[in-house]
Amino acid sequence: MLLRYLTSLVCGLLFGVGLALSGMPRPLKVLGFLDITGRWDPSLIFVLGGAAAVATVAFHFILRRKTPLLAPSFDLPTTKIIDLKLIAGAVIFGAGWGLSGYCPGPAIALLAAPNVEALYFLPAMVAGWCLYGLVGWGLERARKS
Amino acid sequence: MESFTPYSALIGGVLIGVSASLLLWFNGRIAGISGIARGLVSSDRAEFLWRAIFLAGLVGGAWFFYRLTAHAGYPQLAPHSRPGFPPGLLVAGGLAVGFGTALARGCTSGHGVCGLARLSPRSLVATLTFLAAGIATTYVVRHVLGFQ
Numbered sequence: 001m002l003l004r005y006l007t008s009l010v011c012g013l014l015f016g017v018g019l020a021l022s023g024m025p026r027p028l029k030v031l032g033f034l035d036i037t038g039r040w041d042p043s044l045i046f047v048l049g050g051a052a053a054v055a056t057v058a059f060h061f062i063l064r065r066k067t068p069l070l071a072p073s074f075d076l077p078t079t080k081i082i083d084l085k086l087i088a089g090a091v092i093f094g095a096g097w098g099l100s101g102y103c104p105g106p107a108i109a110l111l112a113a114p115n116v117e118a119l120y121f122l123p124a125m126v127a128g129w130c131l132y133g134l135v136g137w138g139l140e141r142a143r144k145s
Numbered sequence: 146m147e148s149f150t151p152y153s154a155l156i157g158g159v160l161i162g163v164s165a166s167l168l169l170w171f172n173g174r175i176a177g178i179s180g181i182a183r184g185l186v187s188s189d190r191a192e193f194l195w196r197a198i199f200l201a202g203l204v205g206g207a208w209f210f211y212r213l214t215a216h217a218g219y220p221q222l223a224p225h226s227r228p229g230f231p232p233g234l235l236v237a238g239g240l241a242v243g244f245g246t247a248l249a250r251g252c253t254s255g256h257g258v259c260g261l262a263r264l265s266p267r268s269l270v271a272t273l274t275f276l277a278a279g280i281a282t283t284y285v286v287r288h289v290l291g292f293q
Binding site: 007013014025027032043044046049053054059067069079085089092093099103107109111121126129130131133 | 147148149150151153154155156157158159160161162163164165166167168169170171172173174175176178179182183191194195196198199200201202203204205206207208209210211222223224225226227230232234235236237238239240241242243244245246247248249250251252253254256257258259260261262263264265266267270271272274275276277278279280281282283284285286287288
C-alpha cells in the first residue's frame with residue numbers, strides 16, 4: 001500500500017515537471033495553438049503527440065499483463081458508447097478551454113506559481129464539477145419520484 | 146506572444162507519457178487529471194490518499210521546475226496573469242471546463258493522452274470534439290470579441 005503511494009508521488013512529480021516544461025500552464029501558449037488564424041504555435045500538438053506516442057507503446061505492453069505490479073487489478077473506464085453526453089461534455093469543455101486557456105492539469109499546476117487568474121479559474125472549475133454532481137443527483141431524484 | 150518551442154514541448158509531453166505509463170503499470174490507474182481530482186471526494190481513505198499524493202506531486206514537480214528555471218534566469222517560463230484579461234472569461238471558462246470534463250468523463254490527459262493510448266474510439270471522438278470546440282471558441286474570443 002505504501003509503495004503505491006510512493007509511485008503516485010513519483011508519477012505526480014513527473015507529470016508536474018512535464019507540464020511545466022511543456023509550457024502548457026501558460027494560457028497564451030495554449031491559445032497560441034487554438035488560434036489557428038493568428039500567429040500559430042504548434043507546440044501543444046508536440047506535447048499531446050509526445051505523451052500519447054509514449055503511452056500508446058507502453059500501454060500496449062502493460063495491458064497484456066493480468067494485473068499491475070502493485071494493485072490487484074487494472075482500473076479502466078468501462079464505458080464504450082459514444083453518446084450525446086460525451087459530445088456535449090467535450091464541446092462544453094472545449095469552449096471553456098478556449099475561453100480561458102486552461103484545462104484541468106495546467107490549472108492545478110498553477111498552484112505551483114499562483115497568480116490572480118488561478119483565483120478566478122480554479123474555484124470556478126471545482127464549482128463546475130460540483131454543479132455536475134448536483135444536476136446528476138437532481139435527475140436521479142426526479143427519475144425515482 | 147508565445148513562440149513555437151518544439152523541444153521543450155516534446156520532452157514535456159514524453160515526461161507526461163512516462164508518468165501515465167508508470168501509473169498504469171504500477172498502480173493500474175489512468176492518469177486523467179480531471180478524474181483524479183474529482184475522485185478526491187471519496188469516502189475511501191486509500192482512494193483519497195493516492196489522488197491527493199499524485200496531485201501534490203504534480204504541483205510539487207511544477208514548483209520545482211519554476212524555482213529552478215527562475216534561479217537560472219528564466220522567470221518567464223512560469224505562468225503569469227494576463228493584464229486586462231476579463232475575470233468573467235476565467236470564471237465562465239472554469240465552470241465550463243469543470244462541468245464539461247465531468248459530463249464527458251475526461252479531459253486533455255484522460256481522453257487526449259490515456260484514451261488515445263488505449264486506442265479508445267470514445268476518447269478519439271472526445272479529443273477531436275474538444276479541440277474543435279476550443280479552436281472555434283478561441284476564434285470568437287480573439288477575433289470577434291477582440292479579447293487577447
